[in-house]
Amino acid sequence: MTGQACYAVLGALLFCLSFHALIIAVHPLRRLLAVNVMGSSVFLVFIAGAGPRDPLPQALVITGIVVAVAATALGLNLLLRLAGPAEDDRPSAGQDGS
Amino acid sequence: MKRLGHAVLGLLLLMLAGVLAWAVSLPVAPGQDVPAHIAGSLADSGVSHPVTAVLLNFRGYDTLLELVVLLVALAGVRCLAPLPPPSGGGAVGGVLRELAALLLPVLVLVALYLLWAGATRPGGAFQGGALLGAAGILALLAGRDRFLAVLEQRLWLLAGLGVGVFLAVAAGTLVWGGTLLGLPPEQAGILILVIESFALLSIAVTLVALFLGTGELEDRDP
Numbered sequence: 001m002t003g004q005a006c007y008a009v010l011g012a013l014l015f016c017l018s019f020h021a022l023i024i025a026v027h028p029l030r031r032l033l034a035v036n037v038m039g040s041s042v043f044l045v046f047i048a049g050a051g052p053r054d055p056l057p058q059a060l061v062i063t064g065i066v067v068a069v070a071a072t073a074l075g076l077n078l079l080l081r082l083a084g085p086a087e088d089d090r091p092s093a094g095q096d097g098s
Numbered sequence: 099m100k101r102l103g104h105a106v107l108g109l110l111l112l113m114l115a116g117v118l119a120w121a122v123s124l125p126v127a128p129g130q131d132v133p134a135h136i137a138g139s140l141a142d143s144g145v146s147h148p149v150t151a152v153l154l155n156f157r158g159y160d161t162l163l164e165l166v167v168l169l170v171a172l173a174g175v176r177c178l179a180p181l182p183p184p185s186g187g188g189a190v191g192g193v194l195r196e197l198a199a200l201l202l203p204v205l206v207l208v209a210l211y212l213l214w215a216g217a218t219r220p221g222g223a224f225q226g227g228a229l230l231g232a233a234g235i236l237a238l239l240a241g242r243d244r245f246l247a248v249l250e251q252r253l254w255l256l257a258g259l260g261v262g263v264f265l266a267v268a269a270g271t272l273v274w275g276g277t278l279l280g281l282p283p284e285q286a287g288i289l290i291l292v293i294e295s296f297a298l299l300s301i302a303v304t305l306v307a308l309f310l311g312t313g314e315l316e317d318r319d320p
Contacts, residue, residue: 005123012118016111023107045122054133055148059157062149063164066224066301070171073308077175080311084181 007048014041028082032075039068144286145217153222154290158279162268165261165297168304172257180312190241198240205233213298217287223294227301234306253307260300264293 018037025031043061050057136148136156143151153161209230216222237245249256267289272278281289 008122009119012122013115015118016115019114020107020111024104049122049126055136055152056132056157058149059152060160062153062224063160066164067167069305070168070308073305074171074174077178077308077311081178081181 004048004051008045011041011044011048014044028079032072032079035075036068036072039064142283142286144281144283144288144290147216147218147220149220150216150222150290154293155279155281155286158264158268158281161297162261162264162279165264165300168301169257169261172304172307175308175311176253178312190239195240198236198242202233202237205229205236209233209298209302213294216294217291223297224301226294227298228305230298230302231305231309234302235309238306238310249303249306249310253303256303257300257307260293260297263296267293 015038018034018041022031022034022038025034043064046057047061133148136152139156140146140148140151143155145151145154209226212221212226212229213223214221216225234245234249267281268279271280271282275282
């Protein structure tokens with residue numbers, strides 16, 4: 001019981017730490033990482049609150065992890081595109097329609 | 099001024115941390131005994147591992163929409179304007195090629211084992227899919243061009259198969275059973291295995307395609 005409460009409090013602290021990072025950070029990659037850690041802290045609280053005997057939160061958290069991975073991948077791809085070559089190097093959408 | 103702002107922010111977040119820590123350590127009001135519910139209907143779920151039963155049977159809706167989320171993320175990535183095509187193939191080291199040749203069969207085997215194990219113990223389509231996706235990324239990095247070509251050509255078919263089969267099963271249960279995703283207990287085991295097999299493939303392909311992004315793989319330093 002105390003172990004569970006300990007994990008839940010840890011999750012709450014982790015949430016605040018990553019929230020701090022999200023506010024302070026300038027670089028988009030750091031922000032993306034901060035959002036990731038925020039999500040993980042919520043999973044931690046969720047799992048800790050339910051205890052090891054309850055399969056429902058475990059199933060929901062694995063769903064959450066997959067969604068987080070998908071969102072992170074999309075975010076990283078957007079970041080790569082942002083950091084990509086300069087404007088005039090990009091193939092413009094209007095010209096090469098073929 | 100900036101230092102003051104940081105101090106105020108830190109103070110506010112400390113307060114938030116205190117409130118959250120207090121909130122999460124509150125005793126939970128006794129509600130329905132969900133684990134007992136799940137254990138009680140486990141025999142009808144077709145699998146003996148409760149997490150898999152929740153994922154694929156009791157809350158199959160969640161998992162179906164989760165696969166859709168993966169597909170939407172993939173669509174989002176593929177919508178981005180492609181970065182310039184990579185310059186040249188880039189030399190793949192012999193060590194990496196040999197390592198891939200050694201590891202790929204093992205990775206595929208373990209992924210299939212995880213899929214099978216999901217019925218009785220921790221495992222399932224997502225764990226297996228993650229592993230199979232890792233195998234795919236390893237194959238890409240090791241310069242398996244044929245794999246990349248298949249992936250590019252059949253991307254949407256392979257990525258959509260999981261959702262498609264899941265939807266087909268959902269429609270079937272709606273027509274014959276009357277409830278959406280109400281898997282009949284006698285066939286639940288085999289239906290879950292079919293859904294998971296195609297989900298495994300689609301998850302792996304989607305993960306590899308998400309890693310590949312808009313297609314600037316060889317631009318990265320090896």
